[in-house]
Every structure is written in structure tokens, then in C-alpha cells.
Amino acid sequence: MSTRARWCNMPIMLGDVAAPHIDMTQLPPQAAALIARLQQQVQAQAREIAWRDAKLEKVNFELARLKRWKFGAKTEAMTAQQRALFQDTMAEDEADLRARLAALQADLPEPPKAPKAPPRKPRRQKLPEHLERVEHRHEPEDTSCPNAECGRPMQRIGEDVSEKLDIIPAKFFVHRHIYGKWVCRCCQQIRQEPAEPDVIDGGIPASGLVAHTMISRFVDHIPYYRQTPINARSGVHTPRSTLATWSGAGGAKLEPLFEAQRRFILSCAVLHADETPVPLLEPGAGKTRKAYVWAWARSLHDPHPGVVYEFCLGRGSQYPLGFLGGKGPPYAEPAWRGTLITDQYAGYNAVLDAKVYPQRRSALCAAHARRYFEELSRGGCSASAVAIEAMHRWARIYHAEGALAGMDPDDRRRARQQLSKPLWNEFEVWLRLQRTQVPDGSKIAQAIDYSLNAWKALTLHLDDGAVAIDNNLIERQIKPWKLGAKNWLFVGSELAGQRAAVVMSLVQSAKLNGLDPWAYLRDVLARIHSHPSHRLDELLPHRWRPE
Structure with a gap:
């Protein structure tokens, strides 16, 4: 087989999809030449699309970074002249980037427009059933037919009910404790019930x-x-x-x-x-x-x-x-x-x-380990690709854990062994591979080391169904103290x-x-x-x- 025939027999990879295999030796020379030219055109188009995607990504990144500079800059530290020059330069750069972005997007095929979903009507939450209902009846004064030629009594066929929430502010009231005094005039004995103990003896507040x-x-x-x-x-x-x-x-x-x-x-x-x-x-x-x-x-x-x-x-x-x-x-x-x-x-x-x-x-x-990757996934740096992939893996782990919420500890442990443990094992292998490819001392290396160094303790819950995957429960119980400190300022x-x-x-x-x-x-x-x-x-x- 000739070199050209062997090359033509190789499948052309576009992304992850391979072109169908064609045996070029079984085709007439003209057809083989035509297919070869088509394959070359497809390869050229693929390279053009890849180049254009890279350019789009670069321009979008620069535009996003420009916006962060624009809205995050401490312009109050500049003089009025410096601030004006800064804003002028920002405006020029933004216009330039937007023009380049528009030119790149103009050459792309227009994606098919998805049909617009009908606007969702807001659904009001039903008022709690335990609240007291005060009914207000609204009936016409005259229930006779308004038609002058008829005038017969009308029949009630139903009703519409509208509920409105109201409140009476806290109402103070007074408990009057009256202790009767009884006396035996013969024996000179007095009898009276002892005072009821309360939170503050002798004070005015009730419990x-x-x-x-x-x-x-x-x-x-x-x-x-x-x-x-x-x-x-x-x-x-x-x-x-x-x-x-x-x-x-x-x-x-x-x-x-x-x-x-x-x-x-x-x-x-x-x-x-x-x-x-x-x-x-x-x-x-x-x-x-x-x-x-x-x-x-x-x-x-x-x-x-x-x-x-x-x-x-x-x-x-x-x-x-x-x-x-x-x-x-x-x-x-x-x-x-x-x-x-x-x-x-x-x-x-x-x-x-x-x-x-x-x-x-x-x-x-696990939530603490996940946060290291979450911060990096939004950073727009070179480490974000690894962090984003890590976040996808964390999502799969938490999705599996969420399906086990209502189980008893033994069932949860067995389910974790079947569903969650393979995800954790795969995640560990992936983290160790990524660690060999990132520089020491980098933020992504610190995020990976945080998880790998504590892997045994992070995965302890897989062998004990009574152990939670994270510590979010106690963090929610800490929040009232943080909220309180904002109001009462100090203890x-x-x-x-x-x-x-x-x-x-x-x-x-x-x-x-x-x-x-x-x-x-x-x-x-x-x-x-x-x-x-x-x-x-x-x-x-x-x-x-x-x-």
C-alpha cells in the first residue's frame, strides 16, 4: 500500500468524533482524489475553528479582566487628572476589545434560536394552616335578578376566597393572682395558698x-x-x-x-x-x-x-x-x-x-477542601481549568451523598461503598496526577495538598454511615453568633x-x-x-x- 493510501485510510479526528473509515484502495482514482481534497478542507476548517475559538476565549478573558480593573480600581487614590486619563484609557481599550469580539463573532455561523419559554408566573406560597382565620363575608345587598323583566331571586353557585395576612403587634397583659385569706375565728387560724414561685420572685415579669x-x-x-x-x-x-x-x-x-x-x-x-x-x-x-x-x-x-x-x-x-x-x-x-x-x-x-x-x-x-478549589475556579488564572474539573468531581460526590440523606447509618454506609467510594478513589488518582503537573508553592498545589494530606480523615465517612461528609451543620449553628455580634457589637x-x-x-x-x-x-x-x-x-x- 502506498504512503498516500495509508494516510488516507487513517480516521480523521474532529474533537472526540472520528470520521467513518473508507477503504481508498477500493475507489476509482478520481473519487479517491475528491475525498482526499474534502478531508483536507475539513481539516483546514477544523484548524480555523480552533484558532477562532482560541481568539474568542482570549478576547473574552481580556474584556472580563478589563471590567474587573474598571470597577475594582481604587480611583479615589488618584488625582483628578490621573483619574481622567485612567478612564479614557479604559474606554478606548473596552471599545477596541468589543470591536474585535464583534468581528470574530460575525464570521461564526448563527446558532439556532431556542424557542422562548413562556414567562413564569410567580407562585405565592400558601399561608400556614395553623394561623387563625377571621372571615369577612361579602354578599350583594340585593340578590334578585337585575334584569327588570325578570326580577326573580338568584341562586348562590359558589364563592371566591381571597386571603390576606395581617398582624397584631405584641400585646402586653397582666396576670392578677388573687390569694384568698381564710380564717377560723374559733381557733384563730388563717389559711392562704402560698405564692406561686416564678422566674423572679417578687418581680413583675412573668415567664x-x-x-x-x-x-x-x-x-x-x-x-x-x-x-x-x-x-x-x-x-x-x-x-x-x-x-x-x-x-x-x-x-x-x-x-x-x-x-x-x-x-x-x-x-x-x-x-x-x-x-x-x-x-x-x-x-x-x-x-x-x-x-x-x-x-x-x-x-x-x-x-x-x-x-x-x-x-x-x-x-x-x-x-x-x-x-x-x-x-x-x-x-x-x-x-x-x-x-x-x-x-x-x-x-x-x-x-x-x-x-x-x-x-x-x-x-x-469535605466542604473546607472543596472551597480551596471553588475560589480558584473563579480566579480566571491558569489554575482555573484544574479547579473547574475538581469542582465537577466534587459535584458528583455531593450529588451521590445527597441521595442518601434519608437512610439509616447501615444502609448509608453500604450505599456509600457502592456509589461514593469509586468517585473518591477516582478523584484521588486524578489529584495525584495533577499534583505532578503543577508547580510547588502555587495556589492550586496548596489546594491539592490540603486534600491529599488529609485523605484518610476526609474519606472516613465512607466506612461509617453515622458520620457526615462535611461540617456544614455546625457552621450553620455558628452563624447566629456572627449575626448577633453585628447587632450587640460585643459581649x-x-x-x-x-x-x-x-x-x-x-x-x-x-x-x-x-x-x-x-x-x-x-x-x-x-x-x-x-x-x-x-x-x-x-x-x-x-x-x-x-x-
Whole structure:
């Protein structure tokens, strides 16, 4: 076979699709020559399309970078003359790039236009069924036929119902407790029912008002100085110092329940952990310092959710050691054992030291590893292609994990072995290959190393269906503290921080269990002073039942 025949017999690759094989030796010379010329034209067109695509990509990249410069430039640092020159140059460059982009696009074949989807009508969410309905009937005054020649009574054939949402602002009311006094004039004996205990003995607030004040402060993040004028609109004078006193007394009542909640959290074999800074006021120095709230939650897959917070003055390893290591008398609790899901913060290394705590395992958060690639995938740099491919692989892993949400731990573990484990194995091989092709010290190398160096802990969940793939649950429980700090600015004292941790632990756990935090806190504050101490666990959010 001649060299030309062998070359003509090779399939022509266009992208990933090969042209059909043609045996040129079986064709007449004229037909073979015609096919050869057609193949050359196809190759030339393919090269032209590839060149044009590269040019389009380059121009689009330069235009996007220009926009970032244009809108991200710190023009306030320039003089007026410099700013004018900068804006003129930007306008010229943008016009040049747009002209080149239009010229390149003009030569491309016009893609077929997809039929326009009909505009979607916004669907209003149905109002909750549990809300009280106040009906307003609207009927014609005269139900006789308006036709003068008829005038007979009309028949009702149906109705249209329109619902509008309304609200009555918080209404204060007064409980009057009247204690009758009874006397025996013969024996000179007086009998009267003892006063009912309340959150603040001898004070004016009932448990509902104390709960409302605490929910406003710790759930809605309304500082006391803003609650005062809100209450004043109803004619009730509540100075901020009074509101703070009520909350302090309520927090003290809840401390035994907080300890019960802490023990309940530690009874779970899989825990999520995270920490966040909060500003703490130092009155003597006239400024704030950085304190920390440590959050601990039962596993995402646990049927009884719950969270507990600890307010600490630092971020050192002594704080998780103290929480997980077990407290001394009167608790006499053993050290916690199980799987701890965290990020790669070194403060957790001491509590997960296998030599000291062989009964503990470390599981790392996949969402943290994914974020490194997510940041790079939007950077427009040379590493973005690798990061984008990594994001596709992360998407497949999370898609498989999402399908297992409603399973019990054993079924989830088996399903992960079948669905997720092959994706993780393939991802590891791909990451190790990419690591050999990227320079040391680059951002993409750091992202790959972050995952590979912790691969065992990242994939621990594949062998344990009770372990979540990431730590997003506890990060969601940290957010109320960040939102609160924007409103109340700082924690006034270490004691105030500890009190906030007590209240937040209970109300956030109530929300995790689908409870109305005000209804829960009001009932608990009304009952806790007379509730038997050995049955205190009945008031925990996951077991609470209103009376």
C-alpha cells in the first residue's frame, strides 16, 4: 500500500468524533482524489475553528479582566487628572476589545434560536394552616335578578376566597393572682395558698415576658437599648438595666438544664465542632479583646439533634480538652469517645492524639477542601481549568451523598461503598496526577495538598454511615453568633458570655428540633423551679412536651 493510501485510510479526528473509515484502495482514482481534497478542507476548517475559538476565549478573558480593573480600581487614590486619563484609557481599550469580539463573532455561523419559554408566573406560597382565620363575608345587598323583566331571586353557585395576612403587634397583659385569706375565728387560724414561685420572685415579669426578652436578645439579636422603645410603644416602661436583670435571672434558672444538655451532646458517638471569635469588652482598657465561642453538635444524621456552646477566653487546645476530657466531681464523667468532625485547625490535634485517646477518630470537613478549589475556579488564572474539573468531581460526590440523606447509618454506609467510594478513589488518582503537573508553592498545589494530606480523615465517612461528609451543620449553628455580634457589637463580660452560651444552647437546640423557641423557653422557665431534678432531662428540647 502506498504512503498516500495509508494516510488516507487513517480516521480523521474532529474533537472526540472520528470520521467513518473508507477503504481508498477500493475507489476509482478520481473519487479517491475528491475525498482526499474534502478531508483536507475539513481539516483546514477544523484548524480555523480552533484558532477562532482560541481568539474568542482570549478576547473574552481580556474584556472580563478589563471590567474587573474598571470597577475594582481604587480611583479615589488618584488625582483628578490621573483619574481622567485612567478612564479614557479604559474606554478606548473596552471599545477596541468589543470591536474585535464583534468581528470574530460575525464570521461564526448563527446558532439556532431556542424557542422562548413562556414567562413564569410567580407562585405565592400558601399561608400556614395553623394561623387563625377571621372571615369577612361579602354578599350583594340585593340578590334578585337585575334584569327588570325578570326580577326573580338568584341562586348562590359558589364563592371566591381571597386571603390576606395581617398582624397584631405584641400585646402586653397582666396576670392578677388573687390569694384568698381564710380564717377560723374559733381557733384563730388563717389559711392562704402560698405564692406561686416564678422566674423572679417578687418581680413583675412573668415567664412569658422574661422569655420574650431573652428571645429578642439571643434569637432576634435586638439589644436591650432597642427593646426599651419597642416596649414603650405599648405604654410599658422597661429600662435597659431592668431588661438585663430579667435576662440574667432567666439565664441563672437555665444553668442546670444547660449542664443536662451538655451531657446529652456528649452522649453522641459522632460530634461536630467549630469555634468563632466574638469581641469581649475590657472595661479597664476601654476596648475589646477577642474571645471565642466553641460549638459542639450531635451528628447531622443523629435522630435527636442538639447543640451546645461554650464561651471561652481563648482558642487553645485546653478548651476542647476540657470539654471532651470529662469533668471531675461531682460529675465524674469519663472522657468522650467517638468520631469528631472538624476543619484542620491545629487546636483539635491534642484531643485527637491517637496515642493518648485511641478511642477517638478524626473526620475532616469535605466542604473546607472543596472551597480551596471553588475560589480558584473563579480566579480566571491558569489554575482555573484544574479547579473547574475538581469542582465537577466534587459535584458528583455531593450529588451521590445527597441521595442518601434519608437512610439509616447501615444502609448509608453500604450505599456509600457502592456509589461514593469509586468517585473518591477516582478523584484521588486524578489529584495525584495533577499534583505532578503543577508547580510547588502555587495556589492550586496548596489546594491539592490540603486534600491529599488529609485523605484518610476526609474519606472516613465512607466506612461509617453515622458520620457526615462535611461540617456544614455546625457552621450553620455558628452563624447566629456572627449575626448577633453585628447587632450587640460585643459581649459585656465573661459572665455575660457564659450566660449567652447557656441561653443560645437551648434555643438553638429547640429550633433544630422544630420548636418555637419562645413557647419552649416560656414553658421551661415556668416549670423548671418546681420540676424534679432527677427528671430534668424531660425539659431538654428533644424531649420537651408542653403541658
